[in-house]
Structure formats: structure tokens, C-alpha cells
Amino acid sequence: MTKTYAVIGDPIDHSLSPAIHNAAFAFLGMDCAYIAYKIPKGELKEGLESLKKIQIAGLNVTIPHKVEMMQFLNSADNDCNLIGATNTVVNENGFLKGYNTDLGGFLEPIKKRNLECKDTKVLLVGAGGAARAIVAAFAREKVHKITVANRTKERAQDLIKFANKLGLETEYTDLVSAGNVAGNHNFIVNATSVGMRENACPISTRSINSNCVVYDIVYIPVNTELIVQSKERGATVIYGWEMLLAQAALSFEIWTGRKAPYDAMKLTLLGRF
Ligand SMILES: NC(=O)c1ccc[n+]([C@@H]2O[C@H](COP(=O)([O-])OP(=O)(O)OC[C@H]3O[C@@H](n4cnc5c(N)ncnc54)[C@H](OP(=O)(O)O)[C@@H]3O)[C@@H](O)[C@H]2O)c1
Incomplete structure (x- = not known):
């Protein structure tokens, strides 16, 4: 059958x-x-x-x-x-x-590139359902600290509580400040829907540099505005389709x-x- x-x-x-x-x-x-x-x-x-x-x-x-x-x-x-x-x-x-294959699916492109997560600093933009799986994934990989940036602060705070329970150091920032400090992070992950079928970027990319890995989980278009700008700044990029x-x-x-x-x-x- x-x-x-x-x-x-x-x-x-x-x-x-x-x-x-x-x-x-x-x-x-x-x-x-x-x-x-x-x-x-x-x-x-x-x-x-x-x-x-x-x-x-x-x-x-x-x-x-x-x-x-x-x-x-x-x-x-x-x-x-x-x-x-x-x-x-x-x-x-x-x-x-x-x-739940979101956790393993998120980590796979990172592992494929042999990128080390342990003791790194992560800027996670977004605090919805996908962001929760991403926090769990980074906790498993023992990152040092996750800074959560989100439009709605209360939702970020809920996610921060979850990250703390998993033993992670955390911080909250708003979306504007996130653009200023993004370049100080090893991983910058977009887990908002900003950029999906639109020409918009969730944060300013002005501080992003060649030491950063920028992972946009939005997959339509393939080259989101965040990906395009991050590539121009020399960052390693990981695409949402991966x-x-x-x-x-x-x-x-x-x-x-x-x-x-x-x-x-x-x-x-x-x-x-
Ligand atoms: N590549 C993949 O395999 C994969 C897997 C899962 C999800 N995704 C994609 O990831 C995105 C998020 O999915 P989700 O399930 O986490 O959705 P969700 O639970 O609805 O969360 C949406 C997130 O986007 C933020 N957001 C939405 N519109 C915004 C705007 N105009 N400005 C700033 N922030 C905005 C929300 O902020 P607030 O809290 O302020 O509302 C929230 O953080 C979607 O585009 C989805 O397609 C991709």
C-alpha cells in the first residue's frame, strides 16, 4: 500500500x-x-x-x-x-x-563548515518558535553567551529565561542597538521573518565583518538582504535553505x-x- x-x-x-x-x-x-x-x-x-x-x-x-x-x-x-x-x-x-528536527537541522550547516560553537558569542535576532529551537541547539554546543534582540521585549525575555535554564549567559538588546554590536559576535542569526519575500534587513549590518558568521534562516529569497550585505562585509554566510x-x-x-x-x-x- x-x-x-x-x-x-x-x-x-x-x-x-x-x-x-x-x-x-x-x-x-x-x-x-x-x-x-x-x-x-x-x-x-x-x-x-x-x-x-x-x-x-x-x-x-x-x-x-x-x-x-x-x-x-x-x-x-x-x-x-x-x-x-x-x-x-x-x-x-x-x-x-x-x-524535533529543527534543532539538528539548524546545526547541520554549521557542522558541515567545521565551525566551532563552543565558547562563542551569539547574537540571535528574533524570539519566536524557531528561535527557541536555535537557543536549544546553541546550548547543546555550549556557546558562551547569547544576546537576544527582538521587536517585542517580553518575548525576548521569555526566550532568555529558557536560555538561562539551559545554563547559558544571556543579554537583551533592541533591534537598533543589535546593529551596532553585531560585529562583536561570532554568530549572528536571523530568526525573524524579516526579509521573507521582501527587500528588508532585520538589523543594520554596519558593524558586521569578516570574523562573523551570518546565518539567515529566512529562505525566500535565497539571497536575503541580510545575506547580500553580510557577504559584502566579508562575513561567512549560511543560507536558510540549508x-x-x-x-x-x-x-x-x-x-x-x-x-x-x-x-x-x-x-x-x-x-x-
Ligand atoms: N530555514 C528553515 O528551515 C526555517 C525553519 C523555521 C522557520 N523559518 C523561518 O523563520 C522565520 C521565523 O519563524 P518562526 O516559526 O519563529 O515564526 P514566529 O514564531 O511567528 O516568530 C516570528 C519572529 O519574527 C519577528 N518579526 C516578525 N515581523 C517582524 C517585523 N516586521 N519586524 C521585526 N521583527 C519581526 C517576531 O518578533 P515579535 O516577537 O516582536 O513579533 C518574532 O521574533 C520565518 O520566516 C520562517 O519561515 C525557517
Whole structure:
């Protein structure tokens, strides 16, 4: 029987996940299909019931359900419990097992470049769901300190509390000051949605220099304004599509137990931009 997988969220129309995963299934000749399934906020329970009826084999979970999905899981791995959110679910005859591949997916491009995180200073711009997984990832890599910059201070403070619990030194800064001090950090990560489908930069890049690694998790366009300006200043850059692809590959491996065909998935993803 064909196994069906889905990404659930809202909005979901422009999700790149079906293209990436269907390319992987086709490349490996697997009898599997991956669909995008819109579940509006407040309708997760009903949406999951429908998916269970069609014996969905696995799910990716995206905005706005990553946190709420936790209460529908029968078991959750350590990363889910740490972050308090899931993005990957396996359905074994109605028993839902949750995983979180955002953490590993975020770190993969850093590791690929052999960049050392231990004892470094991080400027994290943004304090939403993705930022939480990024704090957990940097905590695991034992960075020295995370400075959180966010438009809404209260949300930054919540994230700072979480980082402190994980044993990290922290500081808050506003978005304007973040631009002044960015160059004093080893890693500068944009985890806001600023720059997504628009020509805007979340912070000023004036202090960014060749000692900085600038990681923009926004992936449309590939060359965001932050990436373009950071490259001009000589920084090492990491693109949002790299995290997107890495977390997808990890989900694929959890569902299928097979090594993800990374190059086939990459070709399809980059062809979509
Ligand atoms: N590459 C990947 O694999 C990957 C994975 C996950 C997410 N993402 C991308 O990362 C971004 C954030 O995702 P998320 O799930 O964390 O979303 P989220 O929970 O909604 O958080 C959004 C963040 O963006 C900030 N923000 C939004 N509009 C802003 C504006 N006009 N000016 C300044 N700050 C603004 C918010 O600040 P406030 O707190 O002040 O509202 C918050 O920090 C999205 O673009 C998403 O597509 C990429």
C-alpha cells in the first residue's frame, strides 16, 4: 500500500516540503506520497482525526501547530520535550511519536563548515518558535553567551529565561542597538521573518565583518538582504535553505529509516526558488 505523509499548518499553499519529499521518494523508487494539508488554528484535533482515518504514515508540523501538537503525541523525543514543540511525527497504528528536527537541522550547516560553537558569542535576532529551537541547539554546543534582540521585549525575555535554564549567559538588546554590536559576535542569526519575500534587513549590518558568521534562516529569497550585505562585509554566510533541507532530510530518515538522498532533495528545492 502507498504510504502517505503530510505537512500540516496554515498557511500551507507555498510549502516546499511536498516537492522535497516527493523528489526523495521518487529518487529511491519508494511507493510513498507527500501532501500539504491545511489545518487552520483551532482545528488541529479534527484535522488529526481525518489524517489518522487515511492512515497517514507521518507528518511535518508547521506554523501554527508546532507547540499545540505536543498534547496529541503518545510519546515525544528529548528534543521535543526540551523545545516544547514538534515538527516531525510518526504514526504507528494511531500511536503518534514526536520528534524535533529543527534543532539538528539548524546545526547541520554549521557542522558541515567545521565551525566551532563552543565558547562563542551569539547574537540571535528574533524570539519566536524557531528561535527557541536555535537557543536549544546553541546550548547543546555550549556557546558562551547569547544576546537576544527582538521587536517585542517580553518575548525576548521569555526566550532568555529558557536560555538561562539551559545554563547559558544571556543579554537583551533592541533591534537598533543589535546593529551596532553585531560585529562583536561570532554568530549572528536571523530568526525573524524579516526579509521573507521582501527587500528588508532585520538589523543594520554596519558593524558586521569578516570574523562573523551570518546565518539567515529566512529562505525566500535565497539571497536575503541580510545575506547580500553580510557577504559584502566579508562575513561567512549560511543560507536558510540549508536548514530547511537538513531538517527535511532528518524527518525523512526518521520516517523511512533510510539515508535521505540529499542531492536529489537539494536539486528540487533550489529549482523551486
Ligand atoms: N530555514 C528553515 O528551515 C526555517 C525553519 C523555521 C522557520 N523559518 C523561518 O523563520 C522565520 C521565523 O519563524 P518562526 O516559526 O519563529 O515564526 P514566529 O514564531 O511567528 O516568530 C516570528 C519572529 O519574527 C519577528 N518579526 C516578525 N515581523 C517582524 C517585523 N516586521 N519586524 C521585526 N521583527 C519581526 C517576531 O518578533 P515579535 O516577537 O516582536 O513579533 C518574532 O521574533 C520565518 O520566516 C520562517 O519561515 C525557517
